[in-house]
Amino acid sequence: MGRPEEGLRVPRELVKLLSRPRGRVLLLGTVQPDGDLLGSQIGLGLALANAGTPVTLAGPHPVPDVFRFLPGAALVERWEVATGSFDVVILVDCPDPSRTGGLLEGVRGATTSVVNIDHHPDNKGYGTVNWIEPEASATGEMVYDLIPALGFKVTAEIATNLFTALHTDTGSFRYSNTTARTLRIAADLVAQGARPAAVAGALYEGRRVEDLRRLADLLGRVEVSPDGQVAWLLLPHGSVPESFLEAEDLVTYPRSIASVKAAFLLREVGAGRVKVSLRAKGEVNVGKIAAAFGGGGHANAAGCTILGSLSEARDALLRAVADALGKR
Numbered sequence: 001m002g003r004p005e006e007g008l009r010v011p012r013e014l015v016k017l018l019s020r021p022r023g024r025v026l027l028l029g030t031v032q033p034d035g036d037l038l039g040s041q042i043g044l045g046l047a048l049a050n051a052g053t054p055v056t057l058a059g060p061h062p063v064p065d066v067f068r069f070l071p072g073a074a075l076v077e078r079w080e081v082a083t084g085s086f087d088v089v090i091l092v093d094c095p096d097p098s099r100t101g102g103l104l105e106g107v108r109g110a111t112t113s114v115v116n117i118d119h120h121p122d123n124k125g126y127g128t129v130n131w132i133e134p135e136a137s138a139t140g141e142m143v144y145d146l147i148p149a150l151g152f153k154v155t156a157e158i159a160t161n162l163f164t165a166l167h168t169d170t171g172s173f174r175y176s177n178t179t180a181r182t183l184r185i186a187a188d189l190v191a192q193g194a195r196p197a198a199v200a201g202a203l204y205e206g207r208r209v210e211d212l213r214r215l216a217d218l219l220g221r222v223e224v225s226p227d228g229q230v231a232w233l234l235l236p237h238g239s240v241p242e243s244f245l246e247a248e249d250l251v252t253y254p255r256s257i258a259s260v261k262a263a264f265l266l267r268e269v270g271a272g273r274v275k276v277s278l279r280a281k282g283e284v285n286v287g288k289i290a291a292a293f294g295g296g297g298h299a300n301a302a303g304c305t306i307l308g309s310l311s312e313a314r315d316a317l318l319r320a321v322a323d324a325l326g327k328r
């Protein structure tokens, strides 16, 4: 099987910059890296390394346990501070440089080329070269087209990383961003060595017994609005371990209720700060709601941080969703 014919147009300056990069090259991640970010970062990093370009992979947070199965995950260094500048810094799936936790400022010298490859519609365009494709289901789809455009090969290890990127950002090929092209790319990645059952097993069947019991307890605490259109889960500070949150996409459970049009997960992360994950099914644009609170994201998946108590944050979001549904 060949590559899907309707590939993305890779900007020429990007091809020029990355096919034979000069100097020190860094692939830089963000706080709370997800499967799309890591799969894209490691997949592109391996492709460059295999072609003879030494690369450094780093990010402000460690690779979550659930993604340690990715071939090459051990290459990703965790940096608290940046030590010295790089000539080329590549960011994937990163809409806002503040998500690098200050690392981009630390590695960006006067002549550094910053490459910004992303599918978030609200990307801030902070790169020297920006390639933004909001129609792509995952940044992994873009890297899939970029690697052959650079003249590099996709190995089984790279295919596994990119397949995981598509798999996680499409909710296992269930969400509305899943297109014929997404599935053709996934099929091609399987032909090139990605193993769907192994990826799904690593992502969803690695629970410990106590994690399953914790999940059962949390599902019992999902709340639903009287009209059934909004559902949410409140997590008080310190109530759930970080590794559990990284492995479980908890907000998908309130979203899974038939009548629900918008769902959110509210997580108290410290004194008066609540981190919010928002999900929708097409009728409500949660990217706009998140943006109103200083965050951002996609129409059906977004996030923000709200200052206040859990109940204050919940009430503010319920008002915002009611507005979006035209109910006030």
Ligand SMILES: [Mn+2]
Pocket: 036, 037, 093, 119, 137, 138, 139, 169
């Ligand atoms: Mn993504």
